[in-house]
Amino acid sequence: MKLIFQFFLPILIGNLFQQLYSFVDSMVVGKGIGDTALAAVGNTSSVHFLIIGFAVGLTGGLGICISHSFGANDTKKLRKEIAMSVYICLAIGIVITTFSLLLMRRLFIFLQTPEDMMTDTLVYFGTILAGSTITIFNNFVMTLLRSVGNSKVPLVSMVLSAIANIVLDLLFVFPLHMGVFGAALATVLAQAISALYCFRHILRAPELLPQKGDWKADGKILAALTGKGLPVAVMNSVTAIGGMVLQVFVNQMGTAYVAAYAACMKVCGLFEQPGVTVGLALLTFTGQNYGAKKYDRIKSGVWAGVILSILVNLPFAALEIFAPKFLASLMLNDPTVISYTCIFLPLTGIALFPLGWLFVFRNACQGMGKTVLPMISGVVEVVMRVGIVQIAVPHFAFRGVAFAEISAWIGAGAMLMVTYLVYQVRLSKGVSK
Template sequence: MGKNTTNDMTQGNCMRLLVQFFLPILAGNLFQQLYSFADSMVVGKGIGDTALAAVGNTSSVHFLIIGFAIGLTGGLGICISQSFGSGNYEKLRKELAMSVWICLAIGIVITVVSLAFMRQLFTFLHTPEDLMTETLQYFGTILAGTTITIFNNFAMTLLRSVGNSRVPLVAMIISAIANVLMDLLFVFPLHMGVFGAALATVLAQVLSALYCCYYIGREKNLIPKKTDWKPQSVIIKRLTLKGLPVAVMNSVTAVGGMVLQTFVNNMGTSYVAAYAACTKILSLFEQPANTVGLALLTFVGQNYGAGKKERIRTGIREGVILTILINIPLALMLLCIPEFLTSFMLNDTSIISYTRDFLAVTGICLFPLGWLFVFRNGCQGMGHTFVPMLSGVLEVSLRVVMVKLLTPYLAFRGVALAEVSAWIGAWIMLMITYWIYQERTDSFR
């Protein structure tokens, strides 16, 4: 990696820098999502629709728990990118060391608490009894690897924060390929069921983390000195205050997903399977716009650290344009061939038919979802993480209210409308917030 370990985004053409940084992240995220899609195919076709429903039933809870940890590492990356943008490597190394301690502590706490209460949580979500055993088996294995997942995400966040999106790309490609191969091995010839699918995920995370750490270790500017590892309460507090709102935002948003999952669970196993397939498709299709947001997080963070306000404005504007161009073909696919997409995971034609309206509704609203990612990451990159956290609360509120109002009359389509109402509401809130922040001269150094 050597000379290409870091990338200064405070100089040069904004659109070119965004695209160059964005493409490797997108490729990596797509590999990760394609793995998830392939994992669903292996589970659905190799084990059955019920097993796919059991795995899909864990998605909102998984985002609640793992999303908290991923949000935390993303928040830690904000401070690191700002320190890199200002050229303060001594501060960066101390922040990195304290971030490692924070990740270790959070990983241990999440693992212990989650394993202790996961049965009660899935019971609270009205998980159908015929799904409970496989749900707990799958999710318990995933939770056992929580600390590994946290460190893997932090390693990739660290590299992206200093402008390197290529090593995380290779790490995710390696992880995705290994994941699919282990999936096929564990599920088919070894007949390990959902436990095998979960174990493959954890082991793939180990490979990714080791690969990233190897390259981080080759960059002297990123390696903390022995004295940097001594716990420093001031730095830990500052990092936590930046990272915690992002983590809480992810978890609060996940609560809204859990509410939707509860309503779907009450509709029966067939709808749970259809919803699992739909969420897998959406996770794949939202990645390009989400990746634009991640690129902007680093771009805005570095330019905020350098005090370059006009470059931030330009970057956000061009990020909006990128999401529009990207989402046009994706929205058309969700509108025109939804059943074809879900048929790769599902077997029953009646279950496949349930996915048509859901994907059509969410496909139309991919555009405001993309703008939501742009403005949320823009605000966070400037170090303002509190209002984006509140946007997560707004998303939950809209999901809860709309799903209660609409599902009695529109059933599964009502769940889709509740989802997109949350996207639109949060986008409007964050767009207004960004405009306010970027007009404040005291928001910039």
């Protein structure tokens, strides 16, 4: 518990700062431009997770192989994997940027985006997509450092980028009146600052710097990296499809509900970070111990993670349950729109605990190199969201959207717990595959 907490705390602070500038971004947009602009920004969330989430999942999967090599003390293989990961990130960045910009308008039309927010939606998301390669490399360098046990440098990088984003947000939106374009540009520039800071520290670690011969394409390592990274990436994108379905239902309710839903998702994104971070800490802990063949430590570490996720979620769940109006008023202006968030947030606050367990068991499985069934858990999330939202919305309206969201968390979490227990039994019997 002590070791996991020491690794968890810097990641948590960094992730909270990273989500904080997303939260502040929404505050600046909502208070500085208006509720409709906030609705436009929030309307991009599910599509953003579909596209950028794919890339972030891929970089997280690359870190699984890197943590295994680091745990096995195989420096030669480690450097080769880092070099091949750079190629993968560059290729994915180019493909995502090109195709996403071409298909963006059609996608938002498919989501039935209200016409009064279409222009702001396209401007904001187009700017984010233009900087997607920067985002991918920023996530990769942070994943690389965490995979070798360094959670402090990513912490500092995220604090710096959060401060930069907030300052640039305020500058671009208020005195310069750059609208949603300015808010998006601030985010891209903040990601670049974070990536450069991490890269500066990687240059000081010779064991992480590929040598000339390491840059030669290696099909076997490329296949292994892709084999671990692709299921994680697909899982993120498949999960995002469920979010897009929910967004369609919300968009049909009108701009006021879209704005309320956007605010709720920003709160959920910020408050789920403790659970996400426990999972990230366990991903590295499990990966290194799996590479070192210390399977008993994996078991004790995972159950420590379950306890830790409960403890760290308590204050955040309490805020969602007892102070939803206050949280929403930080971003929204209209009292009616704020009242809609008070329907949604208490329900997701209660469900923060099963969501935290989902992250624990998903990352534990991924850390052991088992990425296929966690990918399938993303399908379970989609099925639960799509099925429940169609049943619940006609009867419970906006509350039905919340029911669909939390049912997805609970369903996928139950599947992943069973999956982890099966893998743990097999490890205890000496079966690692």
